Amino acid sequence: MNFALSDEQEFLREAARGTLSRHKTIEAAHAALEDASALPDLWATAVEAGWTGLLIDEEHGGAGLGVFDAMLVAEECGRVLAPVPLLGVVPATAILGAAGDESLQAAAAGEIRPVYVPARPPSERERGWTVEPRAGMSRAEAPDATVEGGDVVLDGTFSFVPDAPGADLFVAVGESEQGDPVAAAVAADTEGVSVEPVVRYDPTHPLGHVSFSNARGRRLDADPPALTDAWYVAQSLIAAESIGAVQTCLDMSVEYAKERFTFGRAIGSYQAIKHELVEVLRRLENARGLEYYAGWARGSKPEEFPLAASAARSTAGRALDFAARSMINVHGGIGATWEHDAPLFFRRAELSRRLLGGTHDATDRAAEEAMLAPAA
Amino acid sequence: MDLNDTPEQAEYREKVRSWLEAHKGEAPPRSGSSEDKAYIDSRRAWQRKLAEAGLAGVTWPNEYGGQGLGPIEQVTVNQEISRTQVPGILDVIGIGMLGPAIIAHGSEEQKSRYLGAMLHGDEVWCQLFSEPAAGSDLAAVQTRARRNDDGTWTLNGQKVWTTNAQFASFGLLLARTDPDVPKHKGLTMFIVPMDADGVTVRGLRQISGEAEFNEVFFDDVKVDEDAVVGGAGNGWGTALTVLMFERLTIGFGSENFGSPAQLTATVAGDPAARADSDVRQRLGEALTELLAVRFNGYRALTMLQRGQIPGPEAGLAKVTMVNAAVAATDLGADIVGPDALGPDTEWSYLISFLPGLKSAGGTEQILRNTVGERVLGLPPEPRLDKGVPFSELRAKEKEALAS
Numbered sequence: 054m055n056f057a058l059s060d061e062q063e064f065l066r067e068a069a070r071g072t073l074s075r076h077k078t079i080e081a082a083h084a085a086l087e088d089a090s091a092l093p094d095l096w097a098t099a100v101e102a103g104w105t106g107l108l109i110d111e112e113h114g115g116a117g118l119g120v121f122d123a124m125l126v127a128e129e130c131g132r133v134l135a136p137v138p139l140l141g142v143v144p145a146t147a148i149l150g151a152a153g154d155e156s157l158q159a160a161a162a163g164e165i166r167p168v169y170v171p172a173r174p175p176s177e178r179e180r181g182w183t184v185e186p187r188a189g190m191s192r193a194e195a196p197d198a199t200v201e202g203g204d205v206v207l208d209g210t211f212s213f214v215p216d217a218p219g220a221d222l223f224v225a226v227g228e229s230e231q232g233d234p235v236a237a238a239v240a241a242d243t244e245g246v247s248v249e250p251v252v253r254y255d256p257t258h259p260l261g262h263v264s265f266s267n268a269r270g271r272r273l274d275a276d277p278p279a280l281t282d283a284w285y286v287a288q289s290l291i292a293a294e295s296i297g298a299v300q301t302c303l304d305m306s307v308e309y310a311k312e313r314f315t316f317g318r319a320i321g322s323y324q325a326i327k328h329e330l331v332e333v334l335r336r337l338e339n340a341r342g343l344e345y346y347a348g349w350a351r352g353s354k355p356e357e358f359p360l361a362a363s364a365a366r367s368t369a370g371r372a373l374d375f376a377a378r379s380m381i382n383v384h385g386g387i388g389a390t391w392e393h394d395a396p397l398f399f400r401r402a403e404l405s406r407r408l409l410g411g412t413h414d415a416t417d418r419a420a421e422e423a424m425l426a427p428a429a
Numbered sequence: 430m431d432l433n434d435t436p437e438q439a440e441y442r443e444k445v446r447s448w449l450e451a452h453k454g455e456a457p458p459r460s461g462s463s464e465d466k467a468y469i470d471s472r473r474a475w476q477r478k479l480a481e482a483g484l485a486g487v488t489w490p491n492e493y494g495g496q497g498l499g500p501i502e503q504v505t506v507n508q509e510i511s512r513t514q515v516p517g518i519l520d521v522i523g524i525g526m527l528g529p530a531i532i533a534h535g536s537e538e539q540k541s542r543y544l545g546a547m548l549h550g551d552e553v554w555c556q557l558f559s560e561p562a563a564g565s566d567l568a569a570v571q572t573r574a575r576r577n578d579d580g581t582w583t584l585n586g587q588k589v590w591t592t593n594a595q596f597a598s599f600g601l602l603l604a605r606t607d608p609d610v611p612k613h614k615g616l617t618m619f620i621v622p623m624d625a626d627g628v629t630v631r632g633l634r635q636i637s638g639e640a641e642f643n644e645v646f647f648d649d650v651k652v653d654e655d656a657v658v659g660g661a662g663n664g665w666g667t668a669l670t671v672l673m674f675e676r677l678t679i680g681f682g683s684e685n686f687g688s689p690a691q692l693t694a695t696v697a698g699d700p701a702a703r704a705d706s707d708v709r710q711r712l713g714e715a716l717t718e719l720l721a722v723r724f725n726g727y728r729a730l731t732m733l734q735r736g737q738i739p740g741p742e743a744g745l746a747k748v749t750m751v752n753a754a755v756a757a758t759d760l761g762a763d764i765v766g767p768d769a770l771g772p773d774t775e776w777s778y779l780i781s782f783l784p785g786l787k788s789a790g791g792t793e794q795i796l797r798n799t800v801g802e803r804v805l806g807l808p809p810e811p812r813l814d815k816g817v818p819f820s821e822l823r824a825k826e827k828e829a830l831a832s
Binding site for chain 1: 430431432433434438501504689693696697703704706709710712713714716717718720721722723724725727728730731732734742745748749794797798800801802804805806807808809810811
């Protein structure tokens with residue numbers, strides 16, 4: 054039994070923290086509120102740090118690490134709201150790796166930026182593969198994928214795809230006429246592909262509506278479990294970056310609660326404030342325990358990965374909702390203004406909970422996975 | 430990260446498992462009434478067998494009859510006992526909390542007199558700490574011990590929430606020996622024979638109607654000089670040791686509290702519940718919290734194994750566990766309907782038990798204070814009792830009430 058980070062993982066995390074600290078990401082996030090195009094592109098940094106090839110095997114120039122390692126980097130990005138496109142790139146390279154695709158080398162080297170175009174695997178309440186709807190509670194059907202030899206022709210739209218702007222290669226999951234998931238690698242400049250960049254409330258998470266109009270791509274030889282896995286890799290990553298954001302919310306709130314005095318004493322000495330901050334810590338610790346669970350399950354107990362990743366996303370998402378509001382409460386009025394960093398984290402929380410199925414969908418999925426395997 | 434056993438741990442697990450498999454036929458049922466003497470005797474006999482097989486006091490040093498092993502082996506034994514569906518030791522409080530405190534603070538005579546009989550279930554122990562007016566603020570205990578001219582002590586006062594007092598042979602009792610110094614300083618820990626003259630045990634009925642706990646009264650109870658553990662005036666330090674072991678004892682394996690498997694099966698087996706979004710959200714939230722307790726338990730265990738002592742943040746696991754268990758139980762009972770409240774259901778047992786558990790081992794509010802101050806480093810609430818002799822404090826309280 055050993056349920057802690059290895060020395061290498063500690064090092065990876067420290068290195069990521071060091072790398073990100075050289076960029077003024079929080080200042081950039083402030084600036085991006087007025088002009089989203091001012092957001093720096095950290096791609097070069099990610100390539101240099103080896104994050105683009107985290108999951109790609111060493112033979113193809115990658116680091117050959119696991120999803121848990123990628124989650125540690127995502128957590129560091131979340132801490133400082135760094136716009137590193139891990140949500141797009143990491144699940145994409147998971148599928149490319151499963152398929153042994155020809156683009157791996159270039160992806161690891163950062164010569165191309167592959168981005169995952171997510172489709173959610175079926176559940177007992179929703180039988181087919183689905184994608185984010187443009188609006189409303191009904192999931193949208195996954196685009197049609199027609200296999201033609203080594204090619205796939207995709208037709209349909211994916212809304213709110215994380216990191217879509219700037220992608221060179223889309224790794225998209227559509228549904229065949231038989232209802233099977235089919236993965237395709239489609240170059241962004243292919244005829245019939247269009248990307249509409251979208252910013253919604255948190256410019257540090259660039260999004261895009263990606264449309265394929267009978268666009269032709271390379272068929273990726275990845276079996277359905279690998280495509281299911283990619284969805285949960287994305288869930289794990291959004292959990293991890295949320296955990297990083299919660300940590301910052303907590304640290305800043307605690308610091309302020311120690312130095313702000315009212316009625317002759319530090320506000321952190323009042324139980325009303327103290328208990329709220331301990332609640333943030335409690336939620337953070339729970340999310341972290343489940344982050345470890347997800348990372349461990351992906352490598353050692355894949356049959357539990359859907360449960361673990363959903364549980365981590367659910368808990369981390371709710372923790373961030375709570376922590377971001379709590380940070381504003383503890384700071385008082387200033388926390389609700391652009392003078393402060395709190396709104397940046399609040400914006401992150403508000404967007405995160407509505408991406409990739411949303412936090413509530415992960416909670417629902419955790420319940421379902423537990424019911425399917427009650428012994429887990 | 431690795432949750433699998435090392436080859437040595439796997440070998441140990443195999444040894445434990447094969448002993449339990451071979452002897453499970455001799456085990457009594459896992460639950461029974463604490464007022465049924467025959468049942469309690471069968472549990473004592475079973476504890477003796479476990480002790481002789483090296484499955485009790487796993488982490489106790491060899492010289493006191495323990496196995497001198499680590500927390501991982503203790504958890505392995507717990508898991509295998511649970512897997513085999515046999516009861517564990519009867520005296521969890523003695524072996525898990527009080528024995529280790531005696532090992533840390535007791536005299537050699539006390540260790541050789543009491544520990545062996547405790548381990549083998551011949552003498553069960555109870556913890557005499559909380560009082561009607563001293564729970565969260567434990568150092569406010571009023572049970573008074575006065576030293577007699579011949580060196581013996583006379584005890585007067587009342588304790589409460591005392592598990593196993595009905596059949597315990599000894600209790601570890603925290604008493605005030607000097608009211609004229611600040612409250613943490615004037616305390617002393619005693620070993621009290623429960624059959625001494627002047628000791629009265631009375632069952633305390635809980636919400637369910639059962640009496641798992643007791644009130645214990647002390648009227649001019651005389652104990653010898655050698656009943657003192659750790660020296661007069663040093664009772665608070667010994668109490669803290671007990672409380673530290675209490676956190677460890679409560680912490681592990683508690684993720685099964687609230688019966689997540691039963692809840693999951695209840696929802697899964699009711700088509701309307703299974704298709705209901707609200708039910709699924711509630712199920713997902715309760716289960717993820719309980720899962721978090723389990724995996725944070727593994728993190729804490731890893732720390733323990735590396736020689737680090739879990740801090741007060743372990744208290745957060747208890748907060749999560751109790752609240753998630755309440756949510757899980759309410760959901761399960763909502764699905765079943767009024768029959769869930771029938772006399773012998775697991776649901777009604779939990780519904781009755783959980784409100785009290787919320788305060789056990791420290792109320793949620795006290796735990797949040799402790800974690801906020803010790804883990805987050807937030808400043809403490811201003812206190813009116815610092816440095817004030819206990820007797821003055823009591824006088825002030827009385828004055829405040831009278832005005």
